Amino acid sequence: MNKTIFIVGATSGIAEAVARRYAEQGAQFFLVARNSHRLQAISADLAARGAKEVQTFVMDANNSDLIPQMVDAAWQAFGTIDVALIAHGTLPDQQRTETDIPYAIAEFRTNAESVIATLAGLAGHFESQRKGVIAVIGSVAGDRGRASNYLYGAAKAAIDTYVSGLRVRLFKSGVHVLTIKPGFVATSMTADLNLPERLTATPESVARDIDKAITKRKDVLYTPWFWIFIMLIIRWIPAAIFKRIKL
Amino acid sequence: MDQLLSWGRYPYNLQTPHSIYWPDDVPQALTDSGSAGQDGMLVFGCGRSYGDSCLAESNHVLVTQNMDRVLAADWETGIILAQAGLTLADVIRIALPRGWFLPVTPGTKFVTLGGAVANDVHGKNHHVMGTFCRHVSRLVMYRSDEGVVDCSPAEREELFAATVGGLGLTGVILAVELQLRRVVSSEIEQRVIRFAGLDEFFDISQKYDATHECTVAWIDCLASGKKAGRGHYIVGNHAQEGPLELAPPGGVTMPIDPPFSLVNQFSLRVFNTIYYNSQQKKEVLSRVGYDAFFYPLDRVLDWNRMYGRAGFQQYQCVVPQQDSYEVIRAVIQQISKSGTGSFLAVLKQCGKSVSPGLISFPLHGVSLALDFPQRDHVNKRLFSKLDALVHEAGGRLYPAKDAHMSAAYFKQAYPQWERVEALRDPRLMSQFWKRVSQ
Numbered sequence A: 001m002n003k004t005i006f007i008v009g010a011t012s013g014i015a016e017a018v019a020r021r022y023a024e025q026g027a028q029f030f031l032v033a034r035n036s037h038r039l040q041a042i043s044a045d046l047a048a049r050g051a052k053e054v055q056t057f058v059m060d061a062n063n064s065d066l067i068p069q070m071v072d073a074a075w076q077a078f079g080t081i082d083v084a085l086i087a088h089g090t091l092p093d094q095q096r097t098e099t100d101i102p103y104a105i106a107e108f109r110t111n112a113e114s115v116i117a118t119l120a121g122l123a124g125h126f127e128s129q130r131k132g133v134i135a136v137i138g139s140v141a142g143d144r145g146r147a148s149n150y151l152y153g154a155a156k157a158a159i160d161t162y163v164s165g166l167r168v169r170l171f172k173s174g175v176h177v178l179t180i181k182p183g184f185v186a187t188s189m190t191a192d193l194n195l196p197e198r199l200t201a202t203p204e205s206v207a208r209d210i211d212k213a214i215t216k217r218k219d220v221l222y223t224p225w226f227w228i229f230i231m232l233i234i235r236w237i238p239a240a241i242f243k244r245i246k247l
Numbered sequence B: 001m002d003q004l005l006s007w008g009r010y011p012y013n014l015q016t017p018h019s020i021y022w023p024d025d026v027p028q029a030l031t032d033s034g035s036a037g038q039d040g041m042l043v044f045g046c047g048r049s050y051g052d053s054c055l056a057e058s059n060h061v062l063v064t065q066n067m068d069r070v071l072a073a074d075w076e077t078g079i080i081l082a083q084a085g086l087t088l089a090d091v092i093r094i095a096l097p098r099g100w101f102l103p104v105t106p107g108t109k110f111v112t113l114g115g116a117v118a119n120d121v122h123g124k125n126h127h128v129m130g131t132f133c134r135h136v137s138r139l140v141m142y143r144s145d146e147g148v149v150d151c152s153p154a155e156r157e158e159l160f161a162a163t164v165g166g167l168g169l170t171g172v173i174l175a176v177e178l179q180l181r182r183v184v185s186s187e188i189e190q191r192v193i194r195f196a197g198l199d200e201f202f203d204i205s206q207k208y209d210a211t212h213e214c215t216v217a218w219i220d221c222l223a224s225g226k227k228a229g230r231g232h233y234i235v236g237n238h239a240q241e242g243p244l245e246l247a248p249p250g251g252v253t254m255p256i257d258p259p260f261s262l263v264n265q266f267s268l269r270v271f272n273t274i275y276y277n278s279q280q281k282k283e284v285l286s287r288v289g290y291d292a293f294f295y296p297l298d299r300v301l302d303w304n305r306m307y308g309r310a311g312f313q314q315y316q317c318v319v320p321q322q323d324s325y326e327v328i329r330a331v332i333q334q335i336s337k338s339g340t341g342s343f344l345a346v347l348k349q350c351g352k353s354v355s356p357g358l359i360s361f362p363l364h365g366v367s368l369a370l371d372f373p374q375r376d377h378v379n380k381r382l383f384s385k386l387d388a389l390v391h392e393a394g395g396r397l398y399p400a401k402d403a404h405m406s407a408a409y410f411k412q413a414y415p416q417w418e419r420v421e422a423l424r425d426p427r428l429m430s431q432f433w434k435r436v437s438q
Ligand SMILES: Cc1cc2nc3c(=O)[nH]c(=O)nc-3n(C[C@H](O)[C@H](O)[C@H](O)COP(=O)(O)OP(=O)(O)OC[C@H]3O[C@@H](n4cnc5c(N)ncnc54)[C@H](O)[C@@H]3O)c2cc1C
Pocket: B007, B042, B043, B044, B045, B046, B047, B048, B049, B050, B053, B054, B064, B084, B085, B105, B106, B107, B108, B110, B111, B112, B113, B114, B115, B116, B118, B119, B120, B121, B122, B123, B124, B167, B168, B169, B171, B172, B173, B174, B297, B400, B430
């Protein structure tokens, strides 16, 4: 059977790498993104790589009014969705969020509220189809607020908590919910940062982990795996000490 | 992303990468990234060029590897339009299961479409299919002075001719339209013929090139006297029946950077003798996968590191047909005498097909390529002798492999270079071009 994959933020580097893996297995796609040119290029590419069918829906994630329409279109197109991946996000300029309040709120909206709104829109459909996997990309940054990116971290923490609750709710219906917490990944989001080479993963290796975690119905995925230990240590450091460390 | 070097790791000029994900990233990247007044940038594909032709004058390069999507594919006609960062390895992965293969391929599949176009690369089937860009029907480019432009053999012909084989100087190639070639099977009917010397090479070439699409010879450049020019002639045709199967991905990597070159006179002699004698029979017929046939070197992903920190240079020349026998013989003699040089040299009879680029490398004649560990004095002395021989015969060196040719030499060997210079994008400049065009 060909799997049906639904992706919000389909132009994300991580999502694209995940989609290519499924395309090679002949999956069909419902792709949502805000940039129609990019969306079209990715559709053509996935088709060439083996996707059976690709349907697209152009939408800014912050335009929550369109969510019901988008979700209906997906189920109308394919009847069931096997995997939904929520991947969109931005990396705000932390310094700017400290003085430019409207900017901070807008960024929080994109990274937290729009994800919550999308998940709320999807949950009912998954509940009634009584199967499938919802995978949401959070971040290790949500595990503890750090001076360098705590607005982003706060948004990812909000998702983390929301998804944790959603997992419990949907468990009863046989729907599985996965939280993905990548560390540093080399995508356009991080292209301008000077990330430590050894700690930075490729989107392909992260996609491999995500694929596996979906198949194995894992609840929380740290990718690459060693981040689970890094974050364990970071969470354990007492606040009295943590506030003196520059991270 | 780490800083980058060319494949030969010589000259050792680290390049600061700027990743391009989408075509609309290009204008901004071209203006933002560079140093020194933002000029002197260059595009970098997979960095499989050996010398300094893929190094930017400013040491800031736009890396296209993430701009790698197929934009359109017609599996009836085998025409694909893809972004320039797509690698040939990916083209095979996508097209082969559907019965299509690359019309022309270099000896590694880890090159981008943009890189293959910018060097108008050639392969083992040059005498039948010509260069890569004979199969390119259209290019979509970005020029800093014009924006996005299309060119093809019929539209903006001069820009097309200057861009194919144009060393990445005439603009950023965004997308490439390529005509693939039909195959029935992923396997190759291969025949390996052992030859004892250069005379025999020319005889065999005469005999087999007419009946085989792919031909190439490996020769032992260290053998001298009676054994001079001994080697293996490898010919093949795409099989007419058999499975259509992708080779398993993967390959090994060098575990460490050796502090010195593992390639030295001793290891060379041992290796070459073992290799030559590995086939005892005169002729061996077999069926091999496309990976083993076209890409034997790709099995060690970063074999270039085996030369250590000093790096290496490849010397590749092509000598016009009429004098090729004498000149190639003289070149091999010089190399043999010097006792340096690589495991194996590659000898290839290039065909009559006229290359579509103004400064494409191949011409009708014989091409010889081999690697030399970087040793400043030894290489300089040897190369100047070889250059003189090649030059006198009206031959030329391959810019994709070069780190040494002089401006005077280049201008004579590539008389059309000024037409490329006239169409150079003002923002782009390579270290190679700086050296040879001044
Ligand atoms: C093991 C091995 C075997 C080889 N065998 C052969 C062979 O048989 N025949 C042959 O012809 N060559 C051969 N080569 C050389 C190789 O095919 C060429 O150097 C090729 O151009 C490398 O492509 P790349 O993507 O790595 O480009 P790079 O080496 O990164 O760049 C090459 C040139 O292309 C330009 N360029 C790249 N992308 C773009 C773009 N999007 N827009 C504009 N300019 C661009 C760069 O500016 C540069 O001038 C071999 C190389 C190796 C390592």
